[in-house]
Amino acid sequence: MPLTPLVYWAQRHEDVYLRVELTDAQNIDVHVNEKVLHFTAQGHGAKGQNEYEFSLEFHSPVKPEVSYKSTQRQVNITVRKEQRGWWERLTAQERKPVFLSPDFDRWLDESDAEMEIREKEEKRNRLKASRHKEEGFVSLTTGFLFMYNLVQFLGFSWIFFNMTVRLFIFGADSLYDTFHTISDVMFFCQILAAVEVLNAAFGVVRTAVFPTLIQVVGRNFILFIIFGSLEEMHNKPVVFFVFYLWSAIEIFRYPFYMLGCFNTEWKTLTWLRYTVWIPLYPLGVLAEAVAVIQSISLFDETKLFSIPLPKAFGTSVSFSYFLHIYLVLMFLGLVINFRHLYKQRKKRFRMKRKSN
């Protein structure tokens, strides 16, 4: 003969909660027919292990879908009211069934329940507002990055295609006047590239600061100190090779970033961005090293940037001493950035394989 379990109840404006005191309940069946909820299950209740059941005719209509969750200690049932509102009691009949009691753990009176709704709504609004703010910030950052990458892409494309066309038209002669024709745009792009160090430092893009710093400082040293400060370097063919190697990677790197701003990619471009550097980077460093070596005698002759010493020690310390040290730094920089780019490449292609 089935027994009746203890049932605790509470309500909100939209739901009714029932807590059935049964441990390890099994074969649970809960359904609503018209306004009446029927419950049967086997479990351990107030009268030991047995089959338990009860029926409740609700005060007002409810939705037919019932959800329940059985834990080790109880069965929690949620019933949705057909119409939002506050019931003066749970059941249709005025007399409360003996097995039914208020669930004081969840109990709220009508005004408390309204307060709860208001608090929930305020929380939702606050969350929405902060999400809006965040979205606004994200789209501002994305817009900024897109514009930055676009400007760099246009700059380096102009450099690369200008040099290529001049090479076809003037042949080897074009190697001697690269600095005069290209340097202004290269100055602009490379000064602007300092933004990349700031982006990395302030977390605007997810990348390491040190490799970016090495890259920007390394190139600007060559551009402004080695080429920019020595007129004798301007006509040397090495300028052509350095500028050509620098721009050859950037015409793939920046459009790759531009697509990344919209979470899109073009597989061929991704492959080129993460592959072309493999030959270009060592060649670029080699070309830069040739430029440094060529400049050493010029710095010695002109004494540019040399540090004057007191008479007792001799005349001055030539800048070329620093350039010898710089050649070693370049080699270290090459190793650090080569490893960094190799890791980025592995990460990118591993991620792609996973997403395939």
Ligand SMILES: CCCCCCCCCCCCC[C@@H](O)CC(=O)SCCNC(=O)CCNC(=O)[C@H](O)C(C)(C)COP(=O)(O)OP(=O)(O)OC[C@H]1O[C@@H](n2cnc3c(N)ncnc32)[C@H](O)[C@@H]1OP(=O)(O)O
């Ligand atoms: C402290 C002073 C030290 C002085 C040291 C002096 C030693 C000097 C030695 C220097 C040697 C330099 C030689 C060099 O000049 C020679 C050449 O350049 S030759 C030509 C070939 N060169 C190259 O291929 C290098 C090109 N440059 C780069 O790749 C970057 O500058 C580098 C920092 C090296 C690597 O880039 P990064 O770390 O950013 O890797 P990822 O491209 O994979 O990007 C990582 C994620 O960040 C997102 N990102 C990055 N930048 C942007 C951006 N501008 N806009 C949008 N998104 C960006 C990118 O999408 C990645 O995100 P996710 O992983 O989510 O996809």
